[in-house]
Amino acid sequence: MDNGLETIRVLVVDDEQDIREGSQRILNRMGFQVLQASRGEEALALLANDRAAIVLLDLKMPGMDGMDVLKEIVTMDATILVIVITGYATVETAIQAMKHGAYDFISKPFEPDQLRIVVNRAAEKVRLATEAIQLARERQRTLSDLDAEKSRTRSILEFLPNGVVVTNTDGRVVLMNPAFLHYLGISPERATGDLIDDYLPDKELCRLVKEISQGRHVDYEDIPTHEFVLENGRYLLARGQPVLGERRECLGAVLNLVDITTMKVLDRLKSEFVAKVSHELRSPLSTIHEQLAYVLNDMIAETGQEDPKDVDKQILVRAKEKTKGLISMIGDLLDLSRIEEGIICREPRPVNPEEVLKNVVEYLNVQASAKGQRLELNIPQQPLPVLTADPLALESIFGNLITNAINYTPEGGHIRVVAETAGLNVRVTVADDGFGIDAAYIDKIFERFYRVKNDKTRFITGTGLGLPIVKGLVDSLGGFIQVESVPGEGSTFTVLLPVRATAQDSV
Ligand code: ADP
Numbered sequence: 001m002d003n004g005l006e007t008i009r010v011l012v013v014d015d016e017q018d019i020r021e022g023s024q025r026i027l028n029r030m031g032f033q034v035l036q037a038s039r040g041e042e043a044l045a046l047l048a049n050d051r052a053a054i055v056l057l058d059l060k061m062p063g064m065d066g067m068d069v070l071k072e073i074v075t076m077d078a079t080i081l082v083i084v085i086t087g088y089a090t091v092e093t094a095i096q097a098m099k100h101g102a103y104d105f106i107s108k109p110f111e112p113d114q115l116r117i118v119v120n121r122a123a124e125k126v127r128l129a130t131e132a133i134q135l136a137r138e139r140q141r142t143l144s145d146l147d148a149e150k151s152r153t154r155s156i157l158e159f160l161p162n163g164v165v166v167t168n169t170d171g172r173v174v175l176m177n178p179a180f181l182h183y184l185g186i187s188p189e190r191a192t193g194d195l196i197d198d199y200l201p202d203k204e205l206c207r208l209v210k211e212i213s214q215g216r217h218v219d220y221e222d223i224p225t226h227e228f229v230l231e232n233g234r235y236l237l238a239r240g241q242p243v244l245g246e247r248r249e250c251l252g253a254v255l256n257l258v259d260i261t262t263m264k265v266l267d268r269l270k271s272e273f274v275a276k277v278s279h280e281l282r283s284p285l286s287t288i289h290e291q292l293a294y295v296l297n298d299m300i301a302e303t304g305q306e307d308p309k310d311v312d313k314q315i316l317v318r319a320k321e322k323t324k325g326l327i328s329m330i331g332d333l334l335d336l337s338r339i340e341e342g343i344i345c346r347e348p349r350p351v352n353p354e355e356v357l358k359n360v361v362e363y364l365n366v367q368a369s370a371k372g373q374r375l376e377l378n379i380p381q382q383p384l385p386v387l388t389a390d391p392l393a394l395e396s397i398f399g400n401l402i403t404n405a406i407n408y409t410p411e412g413g414h415i416r417v418v419a420e421t422a423g424l425n426v427r428v429t430v431a432d433d434g435f436g437i438d439a440a441y442i443d444k445i446f447e448r449f450y451r452v453k454n455d456k457t458r459f460i461t462g463t464g465l466g467l468p469i470v471k472g473l474v475d476s477l478g479g480f481i482q483v484e485s486v487p488g489e490g491s492t493f494t495v496l497l498p499v500r501a502t503a504q505d506s507v
Helices: 017-029 040-049 066-076 091-099 112-159 178-183 203-213 261-303 311-341 353-370 391-407 466-476
Strands: 009-013 033-037 054-058 081-086 104-107 163-168 173-176 226-229 235-244 250-259 349-351 374-378 387-389 414-422 425-432 480-486 490-498
Touching: 009 017, 009 040, 017 033, 017 112, 033 040, 040 054, 040 066, 054 066, 054 112, 066 081, 066 091, 081 091, 081 112, 091 104, 104 112, 163 178, 163 203, 178 250, 203 226, 203 235, 203 250, 235 261, 261 311, 311 466, 349 353, 349 391, 353 374, 353 391, 353 414, 353 425, 387 391, 391 414, 391 425, 391 466, 391 490, 466 480, 466 490
Parallel strands: 009 033, 009 054, 054 081, 081 104, 374 414
Antiparallel strands: 163 173, 163 250, 226 235, 235 250, 349 387, 414 425, 425 490, 480 490
């Protein structure tokens, strides 16, 4: 239907000019556009070119019979509403006209109001029909938009280099892209519909996907990434997210898989390179250090005392200190390489954490006292459970944390080491009232070579490798480390070490 909602066109077909003119005046005032015809043939010719939504049709006209005109109009366009104008007491004619498809009738002579009512009724029907058609068109458009959107999304997914798999709330796979099938060596013909466990070989990851699917992860930031290796040696990194509905209800999970095999290979090559270089540098550096010490001793023996004005000696002293720093860094780098290769914790044995802590604290107390600091160790009355670990690894963890606490706490500060049993873990906290760490750096301090540089820490020497070593060791023992810190008030490092897990389990 072409009529807009505003102007509806009405054709008045009557041989009486007065009726035509009178009707046109009334209908024009009502806002309709009006056409006139004095005979049936003329009306049909007009309608063939110019469509009208409503036709007022006199049944008694010279020439073509009114009823035939009605039939022709209905055949031409069944949506045209024909209101027949009947003569006095011709109810039968009206009924007959309705049977042939007329919409309504009005008998002659009629009052303007009667005409208004009957035409308004027809106009309302025209408007409703137009509205319905527009709505249907809109719906059709939205549906085809949706369809196009769907196929666009599908194409994007098909061509994504990352593997994507989507599950419903039961953990059943509803969508997989070709990269996912390719990564996991699944046939392209494989149907969806089974549980995620039937497609992914990693149990831990399947558990995570099911948890996400059931909406158990409220804080999406906390959803851990998961790395796993396939039988063919391919390393994949998986990131999961819930799929949310309009009311933010969980509809399932989407898992994104990235192939990180090249990165892993490069990382291993880099570690091997660092290990090799460090190893090669250590011996000559140690020799230089020893020789510097030897020359310096000789100089002191000659003059009988250290003369601060002696420039040569000062240069040598500084060179000796620098080589000492380099040797310690190389030691750290070698430790890191060993941790990465899993060598350090390869031969775990039962260790009493209390003993290790006491030794480390006693050893470092000298350093703390030199800075006027109080280093305190609190061990519970009940003996701590025995851990299965490499004792050197535990020494390194506690030693690094306590050394940091001493280094990053001003003179006269207080360091408190507490060991306790926490469920199936041993928890050790090292708390200081030192400089603290700005929240922005908390995550970074575990990265290799990262050191916070500010007015307070600038002159403290270090390599930035202590905490990466601690983290590597704690990870290899299947443990967990976390930091809480307030700048200007102090820091607390907490280490949780599982009692049962052996290092081998977790390496
Ligand atoms: P290093 O001590 O050799 O610089 P680490 O890896 O042990 O390297 O520590 C990294 C950085 O973390 C340090 O440079 C320091 O800025 C910060 N840090 C570590 N422990 C503490 C602490 N107890 N208090 C304040 N800052 C700390």
